[in-house]
Amino acid sequence: MHTLNLGILAHVDAGKTSLTERLLYTAGIIDEIGRVDDGNTQTDSLALERQRGITIKSAVVSFALDDVTVNLIDTPGHPDFIAEVERVLNVLDGAVLVVSAVEGVQAQTRVLMRTLQRLRIPTLIFVNKTDRAGARYAQVLRDITERLTPHAVTMGPAVTGLGTRDALSGAYADGDPRLTSRLTDLLTEHDDALLAAYVDDGGALDPARLLAELAAQTERALVHPVYFGSAVTGDGITALTGGIKELLPAAGDDADGPVSGTVFKVERGRAGEKLAWVRMFSGTVRTRDRLEFGQGPGAASEGKVTGIRVFAGGTDVDVPSAGPGQIVKLRGLGDIRIGDAVGDTRAVGTGHHFAPPTLESVVVPVPPASRGELHGALAQLAEQDPLINLRQDDMRKEISVSLYGEVQKEVIQATLADAFGIGVTFRESTTICLERPSGTGSALEIIDKDDNPFLATVGLRVDPAPPGSGVAYRLEVELGSMPYSLMRAVEETVVATLGQGLYGWRVTDCTVTMTHSGYWPRQSHSHAVFDKSMSSTAGDFRNLTPLVLMAALRQAGTTVHEPMHRFRAELPADTLGPLLPALAHLRAVPGPPSVDGSRCVLEGEIPAAGVHALQQRLPGLTRGEGVLETAFASHRPVSGPVPQRSRTDHNPLDRKEYLLHTVRRTGSGGGLA
Incomplete structure (x- = not known):
């Protein structure tokens, strides 16, 4: 049996949880299909999920498609829970993106598709709700090709009985010229050898070769097969499950390699114990194994696995071991966190795919x-x-x-x-908000000089870096100029201190360079034990570094940036006039409107602080006909008064206040607290 870890993703209310129920019913895992509205679906187990009819936490359920074991992961569709989706993306082999045949491509659909494409995750598109009144076929296909991907190929002819309970989605036969023609046009764009074969064969390609190439290019996320159907009636599900089995790639099976996995979810068991949900990429983990886990080299912890559960037959069961491709729950790793690598902590990367909370x-x-x-x-x-x-x-x-x-x-x-x-x-x-350095600044504190009360020498320089680059730490001193533990203390404290800049916001997009270092070696009075008042410790460097860094940052200066969202509003053209003053009041920057008859499309940027207000005001300003899409765009400098955030540290910007909190010295030079 091969394993496929499959994500079901969609804009809220497109029907992905209903699709999950239908797939489980078709596979024989459940005897009756639950309804989101009735609050009795398999994967929405939280009380609030059942009450609101939305998915909040990702859930896993397993079923078999012939010789393929599918671990199906249902994810939230509401944008407030996009972080849950982000964690799931790191463990997927493939995805089904659900689009509503009634609402078409929506804001979250576009965000998800862009991310799936950026991560090169093989993706099928399922157009759901063909049985609902208002369902569309041609318009939704146009939406998909214009707003999601031009490399979409529908796998069946137009739906008959569209918008009724009798809606029926057909499937093209392998040699159907409507399918082979579209596949030829699409697949030859990405494969010169296939194009050459097309020319050599006089403008015809073997249907079997086209289908094999479709699977290969789907696996490489170059093309996206589209299926129509209804999760409620079951129409189109057979074709979709065939596509899942034949077009999406199974997980690797290196069971003898080093243990390597990533943690994408953490929960508490009934006894309060921590359970880590891990996607295994290689190797085999067994009960009582001692495993390293952490985020990057040098940051690993170790724990003993006391229990393993895997998903099978619609539930999770205890097993003595688990291998590559499986999703497992590990018990016993008490300090484990979401994003940790398990086993080979250098092997798994879990970068952020969506914007952070604003x-x-x-x-x-x-x-x-x-x-x-x-x-x-x-x-x-x-x-x-x-x-x-x-x-x-x-x-x-x-x-x-x-x-x-x-x-x-x-x-x-x-x-x-x-x-x-x-x-x-x-x-x-x-x-x-966040802060970015406006220029370059440097500062230096030397042991036993001026009013430096710490047994440490630290010099730091802050330089601005390109937007989006984050924080980099560099050395202009020899790594061996002082013990590694002291070097590490400075680096860790730099990162922590940048959590609050001159105005209290996190500082990013900068390079911090250590320009000077110095310490007093471990020593003591004759015939006495180690004397902390004569020897530098990591505490000296942790206490001094914030003073030096903030002095350098003050010299450099910082600019506060606020988060901006892109917006796209579709509205009646005659309501544009009343909308523009509202946008100006919210400090939005609209672009030129695009008017097509009685409809108007307006795009631009708006501060994140104004998004919620715009969502509330748009219906009243557009007679209830306005449709709004927003997504994080970037950060831009704040105009007007600079917002400040209250500090939660000992305020290294105020030397006197800071030293009162960090130094405990006697008149003769006692130890540091």
Whole structure:
């Protein structure tokens, strides 16, 4: 048996959970198809998922297609839970992107398709809801080729009975000229040998060769077969399952290689133990194995596997071992986190594929006395979704979380109430900005000079770097000029300190270079034990580095950037006039409108802070006919007053305040705290 890890992705309400139910029913895993509206589907197990009829957490269920074991992963469609989708993308062999035949290509559909293409994930497109009133065929195909991919090929003729319960999606026979003609045009674009064969054969290619090449180019994510049907009636499902089996690639099977996998989900078991969901890429993991895990070389931890569960027959079962291609739940690795590599920690990369959250909100416990319990509960939620990024302000005794949207607040609120018995409210969401250096700055503190109270010499230079490059750390001193532990302390502290710049926002797109270093070697008085007051420790460097770095950053200066979203609004042309002042009020920058008869399309950029307000106001401004798509675009410098964020550190910008918190010296030069 081969294994295929298959993702089902879509814009919210396109019908991907219903498609999951139909695939499980067709495979004999379930005896009755659940309905999202009734809250009885296999993969939506959370109470809030059943109440709202949306997927919030990814779920895995396994079934067989002849000699292929499919691990089907149902993912959220709502943009507020895009982080859950991101983690799933790292473990997929292929995907089915679901498009609604009624609504057509929607905002989230485009975001998902762009990401699937960028990651070269083989993808089939399933146009669902052909049985619904308002379903379209030709227009949806045009939408797919114009707004998703020009390399789409429909695998059957037009749907008959479109928009009724009798809708029927046919399938082309292998030699049907309507299929072979389109395949010839599409596939020869990417294969010169196939084009040469077409010319040599007098303008005809063997249908079997075309189908083999279709599978090869689908595997390389060059083309995207399109199927029509209905998850509710089951129409088109046979053709789709045939495409899944024949056109999507199975996972590798290097069972004897080194253990290598990646963690894409973490949850807690009934006894509170941590369970890591791992996609295995190679090797075999066994119960009682000791495994390394972590994110990159030098960052590995180790733990003993005390239990393994794999997905089979619609559930998960205990097994003594698991191999490549499988998705497993590992028990016993207590410190493991989402994004960790398992086994060979250098082998698996899990880069970010979507923009980070652009909103944050303060979580307020009800009653206030439950603040301590709240922090512990949110820490557990952060294990399951690291991008909520807890931020604790000890001075104000507040905890903030990062968000993609307002629906996330409801989910966190319900989860805290149901799972932990903690009531919370949220303050109004604010935008998360970032800072970029405006120029170059440097600073230096030398041991035993001026008012440096730490036994360390640190010199740092900050230089701006291209947008999107992140933070780089460099050395202009010899690596052996002081012990590695001290070097490492400086580097780690630089990264941590850049979490709050001159205005309190995270600093990015810069290069920090260590220009000077110095320390006092380990020493003691005669016949005495080690004396910390005479010897440099990592603590000296961790305490001094923020002062040096922020002095360099102050000299360089920083510019605060706010997140911007691209928007595309379709609306009646006669409502453009009332919309433009509203956009100006929200600081949006629209481009020239495109008018086609009575319809108008307007594209541009809008600050993330204004997206929610625009979504609320658009229906009233466009008689309910306006359609809005938004997606993160970039960060741009803030115009007007610079927003500041309250600090949660000891404020190294204020030397006196900082030293009061970090230095504990006696008059004779006592040790450091």
